[in-house]
Amino acid sequence: MGSLQIENVKKSFGPVDVLKGIDLDVKDGEFVVFVGPSGCGKSTLLRIIAGLEDATSGNLMIDGQRVNAVPPAKRGIAMVFQTYALYPHLTVRDNMGLGLKQAGAPAAEIDKRIAASSAMLSLEPYLKRRPAELSGGQRQRVAIGRALVREPKLFLFDEPLSNLDAALRVNTRLEIAQLHNRLKSTMIYVTHDQVEAMTLADRIVVLNAGRVEQVGAPMELYNRPANLFVAGFIGSPKMNFIDGARLGQTAKTVGVRPEHISVSQTAGDWKGTVVHAEHLGADTNVFLETEKAGLVTIRLFGEYKTGPGETLFATPDPARTYRFDAAGKAMA
Amino acid sequence: MSKAASSLPRTIGAHAVLLAYTAIALFPVIVIVINSFKSRNAIFRSPLSPPTAETFDLIGYKTVMAQGDFFLYFQNSLIVTVMSLFLVLLFGAMAAFALSEYRFKGNTMMGLYLALGIMIPIRLGTVAILQLMVASGLVNTLTALVLVYTAQGLPLAIFILSEFMKQVSDDLKNAGRIDGLSEYRIFFRLVLPLVRPAMATVAVFTMIPIWNDLWFPLILAPSEATKTVTLGAQVFIGQFVTNWNAVLAALSLAILPVLILYFIFSRQLIRGITSGAVK
Numbered sequence: 001m002g003s004l005q006i007e008n009v010k011k012s013f014g015p016v017d018v019l020k021g022i023d024l025d026v027k028d029g030e031f032v033v034f035v036g037p038s039g040c041g042k043s044t045l046l047r048i049i050a051g052l053e054d055a056t057s058g059n060l061m062i063d064g065q066r067v068n069a070v071p072p073a074k075r076g077i078a079m080v081f082q083t084y085a086l087y088p089h090l091t092v093r094d095n096m097g098l099g100l101k102q103a104g105a106p107a108a109e110i111d112k113r114i115a116a117s118s119a120m121l122s123l124e125p126y127l128k129r130r131p132a133e134l135s136g137g138q139r140q141r142v143a144i145g146r147a148l149v150r151e152p153k154l155f156l157f158d159e160p161l162s163n164l165d166a167a168l169r170v171n172t173r174l175e176i177a178q179l180h181n182r183l184k185s186t187m188i189y190v191t192h193d194q195v196e197a198m199t200l201a202d203r204i205v206v207l208n209a210g211r212v213e214q215v216g217a218p219m220e221l222y223n224r225p226a227n228l229f230v231a232g233f234i235g236s237p238k239m240n241f242i243d244g245a246r247l248g249q250t251a252k253t254v255g256v257r258p259e260h261i262s263v264s265q266t267a268g269d270w271k272g273t274v275v276h277a278e279h280l281g282a283d284t285n286v287f288l289e290t291e292k293a294g295l296v297t298i299r300l301f302g303e304y305k306t307g308p309g310e311t312l313f314a315t316p317d318p319a320r321t322y323r324f325d326a327a328g329k330a331m332a
Numbered sequence: 333m334s335k336a337a338s339s340l341p342r343t344i345g346a347h348a349v350l351l352a353y354t355a356i357a358l359f360p361v362i363v364i365v366i367n368s369f370k371s372r373n374a375i376f377r378s379p380l381s382p383p384t385a386e387t388f389d390l391i392g393y394k395t396v397m398a399q400g401d402f403f404l405y406f407q408n409s410l411i412v413t414v415m416s417l418f419l420v421l422l423f424g425a426m427a428a429f430a431l432s433e434y435r436f437k438g439n440t441m442m443g444l445y446l447a448l449g450i451m452i453p454i455r456l457g458t459v460a461i462l463q464l465m466v467a468s469g470l471v472n473t474l475t476a477l478v479l480v481y482t483a484q485g486l487p488l489a490i491f492i493l494s495e496f497m498k499q500v501s502d503d504l505k506n507a508g509r510i511d512g513l514s515e516y517r518i519f520f521r522l523v524l525p526l527v528r529p530a531m532a533t534v535a536v537f538t539m540i541p542i543w544n545d546l547w548f549p550l551i552l553a554p555s556e557a558t559k560t561v562t563l564g565a566q567v568f569i570g571q572f573v574t575n576w577n578a579v580l581a582a583l584s585l586a587i588l589p590v591l592i593l594y595f596i597f598s599r600q601l602i603r604g605i606t607s608g609a610v611k
Contacts, residue, residue, distance in 0.1 A: 047506075050506070050510060051509075051510075052506050052509060052510075071509075071512075072506075072509045072510045072512075073509065073510060073511065073512030074512075077510065078510065079506070079507070079510050081503035081506070081507060082503065083501050083503045083504075084503075085501060085503035085504045085506065085507035086504075086507075087504070087507070087508075087521075087522065088525070088526070089521070089525055098511050098513075099510070099511035099512060102511055102512035102513060103512055146507075146511075158503075
């Protein structure tokens with residue numbers, strides 16, 4: 001139980017249009033990630049879904065019912081915030097139980113649900129502590145636990161991993177993914193980090209400047225980006241964009257992902273000089289200044305010995321180059 | 333703390349400056365207190381010397397105590413100060429919350445209008461206030477004073493508190509909304525505890541001018557039943573003869589309650605003043 005329809009939702013703050021008409025259909029049990037650069041409106045959209053912000057126009061439906069005028073607590077949602085947002089004066093147990101208590105659930109039911117979700121997140125040892133006595137990772141787990149306890153139709157995550165350090169981020173990401181597998185509930189997740197989006201999502205919604213650029217499964221976005229923006233945003237390091245005219249092509253821009261270029265010391269399409277090489281162990285990023293295509297980033301798997309000044313030949317995989325027209329749209 | 337900031341000469345220098353300032357600031361207070369324990373002649377002969385065995389005299393305190401109404405004056409001052417303080421903090425915090433939390437038409441103008449009171453002294457409106465109080469039958473009541481002091485304290489309170497309330501995490505308030513807390517519960521249970529240091533700062537800045545005020549009690553509530561301490565102390569100042577022992581004793585006693593209130597707030601006060609600097 002937890003489908004969501006967004007129909008032509010617009011939002012303006014005074015003269016500034018933050019969302020310029022968003023349409024989206026989220027099916028029950030789906031994990032949908034909103035991704036985009038900061039200021040693209042992804043958090044605003046999430047806050048509109050939560051009811052913390054009113055849409056200027058458009059419809060919002062949860063399980064087929066229009067909820068535009070329903071207060072946040074009655075929408076059947078739960079939200080996890082970037083800054084955890086735990087109540088500082090309450091213990092972990094009370095933090096988790098407050099929502100249900102406000103809704104008038106019987107005490108036995110609240111206890112049962114707290115026990116279940118704290119077991120799921122191994123929070124039992126901390127139930128009597130206050131948020132100030134917990135580490136960042138534990139706090140975020142409590143915040144997730146607080147959402148779990150409500151057994152919502154929709155889980156909303158607002159950049160939940162941004163305040164955690166790198167190691168903890170990977171762990172918590174895994175935990176959220178497992179949680180989704182176990183609960184099979186609908187989750188909507190906002191992030192600016194395309195890695196989080198790619199690893200967690202069933203479907204990714206790429207937003208830019210208040211518009212949806214493309215919606216699709218992670219591999220769909222990776223393999224068939226609809227436009228320049230999506231092509232540049234998904235994938236790391238970023239896709240190389242080369243002026244079509246320089247390569248003698250009809251397309252305005254030609255895109256090649258760094259991992260789809262092979263190199264050779266003897267022969268290839270683009271001759272160039274290595275500007276810099278990043279040795280990461282598992283892969284090597286080479287920045288090659290080529291005569292024909294300008295500065296190109298190449299991602300080689302495994303270790304590859306090279307350094308600035310060396311001459312290399314790069315050859316893009318013709319089956320995996322992308323062509324974009326003057327408007328930035330992908331050409332067939 | 334860095335090494336340079338804790339070197340010995342620097343520490344001595346800083347303490348010397350602070351001690352000198354403390355001495356200057358405390359000097360008038362100390363003069364009042366030591367002289368309140370001296371006989372009338374000793375006060376005039378050597379006003380700066382502390383009371384000795386022969387000049388020690390409690391006549392001032394005896395006079396004040398004998399003037400049976402003095403406890404009533406104290407009570408009046410306390411009622412007026414505490415009530416005004418309560419109302420300033422309550423309404424100030426509420427207005428500050430509204431200004432910092434909600435987007436509505438004229439938000440900025442409203443904030444400016446409320447801050448304007450910091451720049452325009454309320455005493456300019458004394459005549460109008462007196463007419464108002466006469467018309468509403470509030471002359472010679474403590475209510476009149478509480479109302480005026482509340483109005484006087486609100487601008488600064490709103491100004492300071494709204495800055496602090498902007499710093500309270502939006503996520504926390506939103507979490508409360510999703511959990512179904514009313515806006516009042518969010519305000520009282522989530523936001524107010526987090527701005528407690530700022531509240532203490534505002535409390536001290538509001539309380540002291542109210543306690544020390546002579547102007548409004550003299551104009552709005554000079555009756556025997558509603559006199560405040562500062563006004564009560566004036567009975568000892570005559571046109572021709574002033575009972576200095578009693579005046580000084582009354583003033584010494586008047587310091588005590590504010591001192592106690594100050595100690596209650598001071599720990600929070602320091603945190604409030606330094607919270608911007610130490611992060």
